[in-house]
Each structure stands twice: as structure tokens, then as C-alpha cells.
Amino acid sequence: MFLISSIVIGFMHIHPKNQAGKSSIVRNLQPMQPVVDTLIMRKIYRLQKIRNLTEDTYVMRIDRNNMSFRAGQHITLGIPGNNQVREYSIYSTEQDPFLEVLIKEVDTGTVSRQLHKLIPGELLDVEGPFGYFTLDEKWMQREYLFVGTGTGIAPFHSLAGSYPGLKYTLLHGVRYGREAYDKSYYPEDRHILCTSRDTIGNFAGRVTDYLKQHDLNPETKVYLCGNCDMIYDVYDLLTSRGFPSGNIKTEVYF
Amino acid sequence: MKYHILTLGCQMNKSDSERVRTVIEGMGYRWTDDEEEAGLLGILACSVRQKSIDKVYSRVSRWNEWKNSRSLLTFVSGCVLPADRNKFLKLFDLVFNMSELPGLPDMIAQYGIVTGAGGNSPGRSTGIRPEERIREFWKLQPSYISDFEAYIPIQNGCDKFCTFCAVPYTRGREVSRPSQAIMDELTLLVQKGYKSITLLGQNVNSYGLDKSGSEVTFAGLLGQIGEFGARSGHEFWVYFTSPHPRDMSDEVLKMMATYNCLAKQVHLPLQSGDDKVLIRMNRKHSLEDYNRVVSSIRQILPDATLFTDIIVGFTGETLEQFENSRRAMDSIRFNMAYIAVYSPRPGAASSRWEDDIPMAEKKRRLHVLTEELTRHTLEYNKILIGKRLRVLVTGYDRKQGYMSGITEGRIIVRFFTPSPVPPGKFIWLEVTGAAPYSIEGNLITDNVIEPVLP
Numbered sequence: 088m089f090l091i092s093s094i095v096i097g098f099m100h101i102h103p104k105n106q107a108g109k110s111s112i113v114r115n116l117q118p119m120q121p122v123v124d125t126l127i128m129r130k131i132y133r134l135q136k137i138r139n140l141t142e143d144t145y146v147m148r149i150d151r152n153n154m155s156f157r158a159g160q161h162i163t164l165g166i167p168g169n170n171q172v173r174e175y176s177i178y179s180t181e182q183d184p185f186l187e188v189l190i191k192e193v194d195t196g197t198v199s200r201q202l203h204k205l206i207p208g209e210l211l212d213v214e215g216p217f218g219y220f221t222l223d224e225k226w227m228q229r230e231y232l233f234v235g236t237g238t239g240i241a242p243f244h245s246l247a248g249s250y251p252g253l254k255y256t257l258l259h260g261v262r263y264g265r266e267a268y269d270k271s272y273y274p275e276d277r278h279i280l281c282t283s284r285d286t287i288g289n290f291a292g293r294v295t296d297y298l299k300q301h302d303l304n305p306e307t308k309v310y311l312c313g314n315c316d317m318i319y320d321v322y323d324l325l326t327s328r329g330f331p332s333g334n335i336k337t338e339v340y341f
Numbered sequence: 342m343k344y345h346i347l348t349l350g351c352q353m354n355k356s357d358s359e360r361v362r363t364v365i366e367g368m369g370y371r372w373t374d375d376e377e378e379a380g381l382l383g384i385l386a387c388s389v390r391q392k393s394i395d396k397v398y399s400r401v402s403r404w405n406e407w408k409n410s411r412s413l414l415t416f417v418s419g420c421v422l423p424a425d426r427n428k429f430l431k432l433f434d435l436v437f438n439m440s441e442l443p444g445l446p447d448m449i450a451q452y453g454i455v456t457g458a459g460g461n462s463p464g465r466s467t468g469i470r471p472e473e474r475i476r477e478f479w480k481l482q483p484s485y486i487s488d489f490e491a492y493i494p495i496q497n498g499c500d501k502f503c504t505f506c507a508v509p510y511t512r513g514r515e516v517s518r519p520s521q522a523i524m525d526e527l528t529l530l531v532q533k534g535y536k537s538i539t540l541l542g543q544n545v546n547s548y549g550l551d552k553s554g555s556e557v558t559f560a561g562l563l564g565q566i567g568e569f570g571a572r573s574g575h576e577f578w579v580y581f582t583s584p585h586p587r588d589m590s591d592e593v594l595k596m597m598a599t600y601n602c603l604a605k606q607v608h609l610p611l612q613s614g615d616d617k618v619l620i621r622m623n624r625k626h627s628l629e630d631y632n633r634v635v636s637s638i639r640q641i642l643p644d645a646t647l648f649t650d651i652i653v654g655f656t657g658e659t660l661e662q663f664e665n666s667r668r669a670m671d672s673i674r675f676n677m678a679y680i681a682v683y684s685p686r687p688g689a690a691s692s693r694w695e696d697d698i699p700m701a702e703k704k705r706r707l708h709v710l711t712e713e714l715t716r717h718t719l720e721y722n723k724i725l726i727g728k729r730l731r732v733l734v735t736g737y738d739r740k741q742g743y744m745s746g747i748t749e750g751r752i753i754v755r756f757f758t759p760s761p762v763p764p765g766k767f768i769w770l771e772v773t774g775a776a777p778y779s780i781e782g783n784l785i786t787d788n789v790i791e792p793v794l795p
Contacts, residue, residue, distance in 0.1 A: 170423030172510070174502065214514060217500050219587075219625060315621055322617065332616050333629045339620060341504065341690050 131167060132213040134205050135185060140268050143192040144238065145203060146178060149211055151186045158249035159222065159242045159338075162215030164188060166201055172212065173198045176220075176241035176312070176338070180248035186213075189241040189268060220312065220338040222246065222253075230307040231255040234294050234321060239313030239340055240268055246310075247273055260294035260317065263287070295320045303328060312338040344370040345379040347400060350387025352582065354419050356492035356541050357439050358385050359483035361418070364445050366484060376404075380412060381449070385419035385439075388507050389686055394425060401432045414452060418442070420511040422688040439512075440475040440497075479518045489536045489765025490735070493526050494518060495562070496542030501585060503612075504623045505652065507688035508543055517548050520557050524565055531575045536733050536765055537747075539580040546584040546593060559584075560592040567600025576767055578604035578733070578749055583650075586610070586626045589634045594641040605642050606750045609634065610650040614669025615662035618655055623690075628669060635673055646676035646750030653710060654683040654703030656694045663706050667713055674717045676750060677778075680710045715777040722752065722775035729785060730754075732770045734762045746770075753779040 135148040147164075156162075158181050165172035179187035192199045205211070220242055222231075233243040233255055240259050247255065257278050261267060264287025267280045280288035281297050290297045298321060309325065311318045318337050326332050344365050348358040362372065365381065373379050382404050387393040397417065404415050416435035429436045435448050475497050485491050498513045499506070523540075530538055540562075542548065548559035557565065559581075566579055579602055584593075586609055597603040609631075613619050616627045638645055651666060670678065682703040685692040732746040732754050744762055746754045756770055762784070774781035 170427065217502065318620060319617055322620070331629075333627060337620055339623065341693070 132186070132211045134207055134209050134211055136207050137203065137205070140189075141265055144190065144266070144268065146187050146189055146269075147202060147205075148179075148185050148187045149213065151184055152213075154186065154213075154216065156216035157181065157221040158245040159220040160216035160218040161220075161242075162186070162188070162213055162217070164202065165198060165212040166205070167210055167212045169198075169201065171198050172214070174217070176218075176238075176245070177216065178241045178244050180245055182249065189238045189244070191238045218338070220310070220336065222250070226308055227253070229254070230304060232307050232309045233257045234260070234298075234309065234311045234313075234317075236260040236294065236313030236317045237266065237340075238268070239317075239338070242312055242338060243310070244269065244272065247277070258294045258297060260313070261288070293317075293320075295324055298324055303330065309335050310338075311335060313340055315339050315341070342370050342380045343373040343378055344381035344383070345373050345376040346383045346385060347376075348385045348419075349393045349396060350385070350389060350420060352492055352539065353494065353541055353543070354385045354387060355486075356483070356494050357419065357442075359485055359492075360442060360478065360481040361385065361445075362484035363481050364442055368446050368449065377407075381414050381416075383416040383418070386417055386421050386425075388420045388422050388425065388511050388688060390684055391687060394687065397429075398432070401429075405432065414449065416445075416448075420508070422507060422511055424688070440478045443477045443481065475516050476519070479522055485530075485535075487765075489534065489733070490539075491530050491535050491537075492539045492541045493523060493530070494542065495523050495540045495581075496545060496548050499543040500547070501544060501587075501625060502623055502690070504621065504690040505612075505655065505683070505686060507686050510688050512543065515544060515547055515551050517551055517556055520549075520562050520565060523562065524569065527566060527579075528569065531569075531573055531577055534575075534765070536577050536767065537580070538577060539582060541582065543583070544585045544588065545581045546588040546590070550588075558592075559588075560590060560596050563593060563596040563600075563603055567596060567603055570600055570602025573602075577602055580604050580606060580608075580751070582608045583610055584608070586624075586631050586634050589637075591637050591641065594637055597645070598641050604749050604751075605645040606648065607638055607642070607645055608648040608650075609638075611666075611669065611673075612650060612652050613655065613658070613662070614651075614666035615658075616665075618658055618662050618666075621657060621691075622652075622655065628665070631669075632673070644750075646748075646752065647673070648677040648679070648751070649673075649675050650679045650681070651710060652681050652683050653706035654698035656683070656685075656691055656697060658683075658698060663709075667709060670710060670713045670717070674721070675714065676718060676721060676752065678710065678714045680707055680714070682707050719775060719777040722777070722780050725752075725772045725780055726775055728772050730770050730772060730782070732756075732768050732782075734764050734766050734768055736764050737761070748780075755779055755781045756784050758784050 132149045132152055138146040140146060156177055161174050161176045163172040163174050175188040175190060177186060178189045179185060190199050190202060192203055231253065235243050243257050255277055257273060258281060259267060260281045262284040264282050264285055270278060270280065279290060281290045281292060281294045282288035283293050311321055318339055322335060325335065346358055346361060348354050370381055376382055384397050384400060386397050401415060404413060407413055415433045417429050417433045418437050418439050426436055434452055437448065479494065496515060496517050498515045499508045500515045502509050527538060546559045548562055549556040589609065597605065611631055612622055612624055614628055619627060638647060653663060685696050730748050732748055734744055734746040736745055738745045738755050743755050743757050748754060754770060762768060769785040770782040771785055772780050772782040
């Protein structure tokens with residue numbers, strides 16, 4: 088699966104009904120580091136390793152080459168000499184000495200399958216960073232609701248890791264519990280796994296089903312990342328409750 | 342030896358072709374309108390629509406037939422998708438990125454030896470970064486086709502990844518041209534008497550953002566141009582296209598308001614008036630964001646005309662979503678809208694989706710928006726009747742005794758004159774009639790110089 092569309096529709100505030108017990112204390116919140124170097128870099132990067140999460144989904148770690156980025160941004164990735172590139176959200180944090188992306192092989196895809204066959208030491212064509220699916224410095228103290236489906240969890244992995252004190256709730260929608268990519272990475276009280284085809288998750292059903300059963304806190308900011316259908320569904324659900332469309336931020340995977 | 346170039350697509354390609362001409366003429370070639378007598382034939386291709394690419398294949402096929410009877414060298418450059426580039430290698434003698442133009446004389450000189458000119462990305466093999474190559478390209482002095490209208494490229498490439506567009510894959514990432522080089526080219530043009538100068542880029546108002554603070558912003562660049570204009574003693578209008586709504590700041594608008602040479606016309610692509618379609622298009626702005634910019638334009642530049650681009654029948658566009666575009670047009674009231682029926686563009690993300698709106702329905706939507714636009718432009722143009730406007734004469738009208746021109750807001754003007762006025766000259770005109778897409782007026786003698794409108 089690859090990206091990407093990003094749009095600031097603004098910020099809507101959601102209050103998950105069942106999250107009343109969640110701590111609202113800011114823990115270890117790191118001040119937003121202003122990224123002064125936004126130079127778009129195009130270089131050949133070396134693959135460090137591939138970590139398989141499921142039979143078709145993997146984390147690819149590559150050299151960072153001093154690339155400066157903000158959590159939530161994406162890069163383009165391709166194999167040198169092969170004329171195709173795809174966009175992938177950065178999975179690793181702003182502090183990590185490497186770059187990681189989360190990739191799911193697409194049956195009809197070419198790039199995702201070719202990338203999976205690479206071995207450490209092989210070279211990749213990387214450009215970036217790009218995109219605006221980042222946190223706004225003004226809103227760092229607010230509560231966030233991150234909603235991601237499938238590999239749409241990738242930018243939230245980067246955001247959660249880059250800002251450990253961030254007050255967020257992450258709704259991860261997948262079909263099966265085995266697709267809960269790196270679930271242990273997130274504090275238990277922040278990660279809600281929604282599974283639509285088994286009952287292994289915290290909630291049996293789609294993320295939209297979960298949201299239908301929960302009230303929205305007007306002080307919460309909503310970030311949506313995943314396929315367009317999910318984003319449309321959540322968008323319709325939230326706006327039908329009277330939230331201004333200008334309060335949602337989205338990143339669409341295509 | 343004569344040469345001929347077929348330039349397809351947008352203003353950026355037309356601007357690029359002016360630099361290609363310089364390089365080729367520097368080798369001793371002379372331009373011919375007749376491609377049959379040319380020994381060097383080239384195409385600046387456009388990948389925006391399949392039709393343009395089809396035209397490339399059809400033309401090169403003819404040229405290759407001519408090779409059976411005479412010596413001929415062919416090349417292709419411009420906006421070419423990587424997949425097409427590989428196919429073109431078999432059809433053209435030379436295939437190169439526009440940023441590699443400075444090396445064209447070497448490619449031609451070495452043709453027949455074995456040239457790497459057609460490689461996928463020669464810059465990489467030579468260790469030269471794409472942004473360095475484009476800087477070399479910008480250093481070339483263009484051979485301007487007009488002697489009063491010119492384009493100045495200020496930025497190349499795009500980082501926005503709109504799903505209907507292949508530019509990020511054909512022109513690469515956003516790279517800003519050094520502001521000093523832009524000012525040098527502008528100064529030269531103004532000194533030569535150019536009157537209409539357009540700053541070009543895929544996202545002109547992202548100018549400078551790729552330079553990490555080491556270059557001025559777009560507003561800063563406009564400020565430099567404005568200052569130059571104020572002290573130059575010359576009258577000229579500077580336009581820019583296209584800006585992205587996301588990067589359209591009040592600072593830019595205030596610069597436009599401050600300086601006379603910065604023309605009061607804004608081309609701001611909307612693409613759709615529906616937020617969900619905008620999400621699918623990956624436009625990175627909502628209708629509310631767009632309306633906020635329009636509001637600023639109306640406040641800071643009350644006399645500015647507003648142009649836009651809109652796509653109808655984008656993948657999945659429902660009737661309700663289309664209606665939102667119509668409502669947006671009705672609310673904003675553009676002076677011009679370039680309304681396009683959606684067609685998948687090879688290489689763009691949306692080309693992988695089903696093109697699910699029937700052509701008949703797309704055309705109906707086009708017709709509805711065109712009617713909407715016509716109503717608004719006619720209303721606006723009628724308001725101009727009786728006003729005195731500054732007009733740049735651009736040429737001869739089809740109607741005997743009439744000439745044509747444009748206002749500062751780029752509204753087309755037609756006027757009668759007993760004796761021809763040289764194209765490229767500013768005149769005063771009193772508006773006497775209005776049509777949906779043009780106005781008509783009477784030439785005012787040169788001693789009347791006070792305008793009613795700026």
C-alpha cells in the first residue's frame with residue numbers, strides 16, 4: 088500500500104466515550120523541534136534491513152543520510168534504474184538514526200513486491216521528505232485522535248515515537264488481529280485495535296463502528312490516515328454530528 | 342541546416358522551448374516553420390493528457406519514414422514519464438531531460454558514436470544532482486518568441502502530488518531558481534521593452550521554500566520585482582502562474598497591492614468545490630481554506646480579477662459533489678475558469694482508478710459550469726462599461742480595422758482604430774461594450790492618462 092494524500096481540513100475535537108479514564112497529563116512531552124533544513128534530498132540510500140511483520144507486510148530500514156523530516160511526512164522510494172517510485176509515510180521517529188517505512192505488498196503492485204526482494208546493502212532511490220501530515224506547534228498540548236487503517240498506522244508510529252508525551256488515542260483498523268503492526272510499541276492505554284474479521288482486537292468492528300459508539304470531545308484533534316473509503320466514512324460520520332469539516336486532517340493512501 | 346520544434350502543452354514548455362532555440366541556434370541551425378525542410382526535428386512533449394503523447398508517436402512515426410530518403414536527427418524532451426522515455430529511446434535519436442539541455446550540442450555532435458544521451462538519468466551516472474542540472478539550464482539565454490510578452494521560469498517541479506497530475510514524476514521535485522538570476526532576466530526584459538512578463542512554476546508561491554531560508558520567499562521575490570519596477574521608469578505588468586492555494590499568503594497579496602508593476606490578477610486553481618473530492622485529489626486544501634484566500638484577495642486587492650482551474654467528472658465525483666463545485670463558482674464569481682473534463686493522465690495516481698463518470702455526463706457538467714461562468718463574467722464585464730482602462734495591445738483582430746489587447750486583469754479587449762497601434766504598446770481605452778469573455782472599447786488619445794481603475 089502506498090500513499091498519499093494529505094489535506095488539512097482543519098481540526099475537529101472528538102471525545103471517545105470510553106476514554107474518560109485516560110490520563111490527560113502531558114507526559115514527557117518533547118518540545119517541537121523546528122525543522123530548519125527542509126532541503127529536498129535526492130540520493131541513493133542503502134538498505135539496512137527488512138523486518139517482516141506478516142507474510143506480506145514489512146518494515147524496511149534504510150540509511151537516513153542526515154535527512155531532516157517531521158513526523159508524519161513521507162518519502163518516495165524506488166529501485167535505481169527502475170522507472171517507478173511510490174510514496175511511503177516515514178515509520179521511524181525524528182530521533183532515529185535511520186529511516187523506516189511500513190510496506191504492504193500489493194497483489195497487483197510492482198514496486199512493493201520488488202522492494203521486498205531486496206537484500207541488505209542494496210541501493211534505493213529516495214526523495215523527500217514531503218507532506219503536511221504533521222503536528223501543529225500551536226496544538227501540541229491538545230488531545231489527539233489518530234485513526235489509521237492497515238499500513239495507515241505508519242505516520243502515527245512516527246508521531247507517537249517522536250513525541251512520547253503526546254496525548255493521543257490511536258484507533259487502528261485492520262481485518263485480523265495479526266495485522267496489529269508493532270502493537271507493543273504503543274502504551275496499552277493509547278492503542279485501540281479494531282478488527283473487522285475476528286475478535287482478537289480491543290473492539291470487534293470497523294473504526295467507524297467504534298466511533299459511532301463513542302462521543303467526541305470538542306477539544307480533540309482528529310488525524311485520519313488510510314484508504315479513501317475509511318476517510319470518507321469517518322469524515323461523514325463526524326461532520327454529521329456537527330463538527331466543522333475544517334477540523335480534520337487527513338492522509339489518504341492509494 | 343534548419344530545425345523545427347513542436348512544442349506541446351503548457352506555458353512552461355513554451356518557456357522551455359525558448360531556451361532550446363537558443364542552444365540549437367548557437368550551433369548554427371536556423372528555424373523553419375516547414376518541418377519537411379528541417380534537418381533537426383524535436384518535440385517538447387506533454388504528459389498531461391494521453392492525446393498529447395499520441396501526437397508525439399504519430400509525429401515521430403512520420404519523421405522516421407522521412408529518414409528513408411534523407412538525413413535527419415530527431416529528439417524529444419519536455420514532460421516525459423519514465424515509462425514513455427524508454428519507449429521514446431527506440432523512436433528518437435536523442436531523448437533528454439530539459440535540465441540536460443546545456444549538453445545538447447555535445448549529444449548532437451557525438452550522435453552516431455554511441456551516446457548516453459538517452460539514458461534514464463544521466464545526471465546520476467555523472468554524479469550531478471538534478472537541481473544542479475536545472476540551474477545550468479536556467480543560465481541559458483532564451484530566444485524569446487514575442488518582443489513584448491515573455492515567461493520567466495522561477496521554479497521547476499512539484500512536491501504536492503495531486504492525484505490527477507503526473508508532474509512530480511516528469512519534472513521531479515520543486516527546485517527554485519536563484520532570485521538574482523530571475524532579477525537579471527527580468528531586468529533585461531524590461532530594458533528591452535517587454536510589457537507583460539509572467540513568472541512561471543508548477544507552484545510559484547512555494548518559491549524559495551526548498552532553500553531552507555537561504556533564498557527569499559515568493560513574497561520577497563515579488564517585493565524585489567516591485568522595487569525594481571518602481572525605480573525602473575518603465576511601465577510593465579508582472580503576472581505569475583500557477584500558485585497553490587495552500588501557500589497563498591496575505592504577504593504575497595500585500596506585495597501585489599504595494600507595487601504598480603505587479604498586475605492585479607490572480608490565477609488560483611480550485612479544481613473542485615467539494616471537500617471530499619479535494620481529499621481524493623490530494624489538493625491539501627479545503628473549500629473553506631480556498632474561500633479564506635479569496636476573501637483576502639477581495640480585501641487586499643479589491644480590483645483584482647480572479648481566474649481558476651476546475652476539473653469536472655473526476656473519479657467518483659457524485660452529482661452532489663459536482664453541485665458543490667457549481668455552488669462554489671456561483672459564490673466566488675471568477676473572471677475566468679479553465680474547466681477541464683477529467684481524463685486520466687498516464688503516470689498520475691488517479692490513472693489507476695476507474696474513470697467512472699460517463700463522458701456524456703462529464704460534458705453535461707462542463708456545460709453547466711461554463712454557463713455559470715458565462716453569467717458571472719458577463720455581469721462583471723458589463724460593470725466595466727464606461728470605465729477607462731489601461732490596455733496592452735497584443736495584435737490584430739479578425740474584424741477589419743480592429744485590434745485586440747488585454748487589460749491588467751487579463752480581460753480580452755477589442756477596439757477599433759483607424760490606424761494600427763503597434764502590438765506591445767500600452768493605450769487607454771474607454772469601455773463601450775461587454776461580452777462574456779471580452780470587452781470592447783474606444784481608443785482614447787494618448788494625452789488622456791488618468792484611469793478610473795488602477
